[in-house]
Amino acid sequence: MHDEDLLEFADEVEVAPARLAEAEPWPILIVDDDEEIHRATVFALRGVTLFDRPLEFDSAMTAEEARQKLRNKRYSCVLLDVVMEADDAGLRLVGFIRETLCDEAVRIVLRTGQPGYAPELEVVQKYDINDYKSKSELTSTRLITALASALRSYQQICTIEASRRGLEEIVGAASNLMAVQAVERFSAGVLIQICSLLHVPEDGVLCAQSGGLPEEPATVVAASGRFADFRGRAVAELGVSVLHDDIEKVLREQRNMFEPDRTVLYICSPRGERLAVHITTRRPLSELDRKLLEVFSINIAVGFDNAHLFEALEDLAYWDRLTRLPNRAAFEREIERRVSEHDSFHVVVADIDNFQAVNDGLGHEVGDHTLRAAGRILREVFGTDCFLARTSADTFAMVYLGGGSELESDLRNLSKRLEHNVSVEGNDIPLTLSVGVAMYPDHGDRASAVFRNAGIALKQAKQVSRSSFQFFDNRFERELQTRLQTIRELRYSVERKCLRLYYQPQVRLASGEVFGVEALVRWQRTPGELVSPLLFIPAAEDSGHIVTIGEWILRQSCIQQQVWAKRYGRDLRMAVNVSMRQLKDPDFLGMVREVVAQTSINPQHLELEVTESLMMEDTLGLSAILQQVRDMGIGVAIDDFGTGYSSLSHLQRLPIDRLKIDRAFITGLNQNAEDQVIAALVINMGHLLHLQVIAEGVETAEQRDRLLAMGCDDGQGYFFGKPMPADELARQLFG
Structure with missing residues (x-):
């Protein structure tokens, strides 16, 4: 092949001039054992x-x-040259790219x-080979055409991949919203996805x-690059008049703005939340990009409503509303984080x-104030x-980062602090605390x-003694013998x-x-x-x-339901609790099917209850099991909901x-306004997710x-x- 053979493109194909000096070049790798091929x-x-975009070349001889x-x-x-140091060297390199590097793009x-010589069709299809050409037929025109087709395909694959990654950010933000920062995280995810879709840098993108x-x-509400520090501040404070005017115009006119060098999206949520997303594109958007963004902005609008809802629910999930301290779910999350960081x-x-004596003797209101006082102390x-x-x-827990001697000193200070009664709402209460301590990793991995x-x-x-503290000792294992006796x-x-x-x-x-x-x-x-x-x-769980007990309960409950149905003509729905140990049993689903078949109960008259605490464990596996339960026609309920043992965002999955x-x-529904608000929130949230809601403890x-x-x-x-x-x-x- 000669240089002049490769120059025929001038009369056949119009190629755009290299006018964008700042454009990132396409990296091309030439693999051939013939130096002349590289040069040509x-x-x-x-x-x-x-x-x-210009082209950038690297060469490899083997x-x-x-x-x-x-x-x-x-x-x-x-x-890529097919035949180099070996007849199949090129094809083995293709396998390395696709299978070892897992580079599908x-x-x-x-x-x-x-x-x-030509590779088998099976090989071409297996490894997603874009084109196959003989060097003798690769004129300049055909080389340009083949390369343009390959790069267009690469760009489309990267677009799909970038869009997928951005969507994962959105889904991740929606599924794992944290209290207080939920809306900000969701908005940041929106910016990431838009930038991925448009192939624009995330610098200078914001949502208002x-x-x-x-x-x-x-x-x-969200920003990146040079605007990142302005979250929570007025747009006018950015000091960029064009940006401020664009956002005000879009919010006022309630429609998108497409300019040659920038785009402003208008997003309106179902409950009337109005937002504007400003993107510096530095180029006009194609019609396809515009349509994609318009569809995106319409579909994403409801996400902001959900973000606000879950912001409130996550606060409920991770904060104790009485003391305004983190709750058990938050504490378990914190110690998991500490363990992961070693x-x-x-x-x-x-x-x-x-504490029960305080509640019984002085009332729950004084008891509540006592809990707050204990937290403050x-x-x-x-x-x-x-x-x-x-x-x-009436239990508090701490992650203490100091040493053992320092902790003992603080515990003694606590005992001294509680030597005198504590004044709570005009009552002198002898407040004392018993304390247990364990250390990671000495007392558990x-x-x-x-x-x-x-x-x-x-x-x-x-x-041993009230108002004392004990460090965990392995001798305490002997105390577990009592538990084993119970088992x-x-x-x-x-x-x-x-039973x-x-x-x-x-x-x-x-x-x-x-x-x-x-x-x-x-x-x-x-x-x-x-x-x-x-x-x-x-x-029973531990042992x-x-x-066995769970199967007996389910079977006897179904039998009893059928007895009532046949004797009194009433098909009462039977609710039966199941534990995580049961759900993880490989025979659980088969056992349920067998019991339903043998007792002849209508599955629609059976409901299995799963405690909320189980939602923290193996959510995806639990979801798959419960889905199969529902596929049998059996109802599924979440029991003890709202106790704070899990993230409420798990519920939707x-x-x-x-x-x-x-x-x-x-309990305090008619005395405490906060109880009323929280109960109403949970009820509305249940109905929003199309769930029936039942209240326990009426x-x-x-x-x-x-x-x-x-x-x-x-x-x-x-x-x-x-x-x-x-x-x-x-x-x-039934009388």
Whole structure:
């Protein structure tokens, strides 16, 4: 091949001049064992600009040299000789690109100087080879044409990939919104996707939100590059009059603006939130780009509403509304983070001694103030460096980063601080705290293990002396023997059929109709002694007995439902709790199908309840299992919702039908305005996700009426009926 053969393009193809000096060149790798081919190819393509970008060439004389270059640099196209040091050297290099480097984007044009040799069609298809040419037929025109086709294909693939990456950012932001920063993160994701779609740098891109009133200025909610520090400030403060005028015009006229060097998108959410996204494009947008952005802006609008909603819900998920401290979910997230960073730290768990006596003797309002006082005292003693959270009713937990001797000193200071009564709402209360401590990694290599061992140390402290502290010691394992004894007794009781089922009515709030019951298990350890599930279910979980117990509960509940249906003509829906241990059992779904078939229950009259805490574990796996449960026609409910053990954003990904509001949200419904707001928020959120909502712990007519006014569908609690044996419930319902 000669240089003049490669110069025929001048009369055949019009090539754009290299007019954009700042445009990033297309990186092209020439792989050939013939030096003349390298020289002729570069000579033929000198000064050529394709799609407003010049060409940049690297050369490799062997397949091994090409491998080294491909490892260190990403190319748009590879012009590859098939036969080099070996007959299949080129094809093996193609396999390296696609399979070893997993580079699906780079375009490959095969060239051969042996017209009689051609790779098999199977190889061309398998490795996504863009073109195959004989060197003798590659005139300048054909070389330009082949390269233009390859680069156009590469650009399209990169566009799709960039768009996909931007979309992942949006989905990630929507699924993992953090409290306070939710809207900002979502807006930032929008900017990333737009820049990816348009192939423009993220520098100087911003999203502004209109003020609530006409006279209020637009403010920056997300920005990048030189505008990144202006988040939360008025657009006018940017000092760029053109940008300010563009945004004000778009928000005022409520339509997109497309200028040769910039674009401003108008986004209006369903609830009236108005935003403008300003992008410096430095080039006119194609009609396709404009249409894409218009469709994008319309579809993304609802995301801002969701961001605001989840911002409120995430605050509920990770903050204790009484003390305004982080809650258990936030605490567990913090220790998981510390473990992932391999930090050494102490977990300190503090429990208020005799707190129930304060509640019973002085009332819940004083009890609430006592909890706030305890939080303040812990903060005063341990300082702001520790991560302090309220993890349950009267229990606080801390991540303490200081050393052991420093911690002991602080714990003694805490004891001194509590030597005198604490004044709470005019009451002198003898406030004391028992404390358990465990250290990572000495007392556990997982966050949950350290947290658990701190709890074991706390129990030991309470057993030794109230208002004391205990560091975890491996000797505490002996204390677990009592728990093992409970497990042994439980196993015996399961074999001897000493478990009993009680049923609590579930009622339509609007009509008062009893439409279903929840099956609740009790353990009759000795005649006349019923053990609460709070005491034996954890032991059953740990031992694995919960799988056997769970199957027995499900089977007996379904049988009982059929007895009532046949005897009284009433198809009550039966709600049955299932645990994570059951859901993870490989035979769980088969067991459910078998029970449904053997008992002849209509699946539509059966509902499985999963506690909210399970949402923190293996969400995707849990979702797949629950989806198969629903595919059987069985309903799925989230139990104890709102207790703060999981991110509420997980809810939208679970295949569920019903939301059970935890009783903690119902107790103060008629006395506490905040309780009313939160209950209403959860009810509205449930309905937004097309879920039925049932409230647990309804104990008064006033609570029922308030829930009904809020739009709650159903209720359950002592106001409607206590848990009772099947015969007693039948007498109450059917006479």
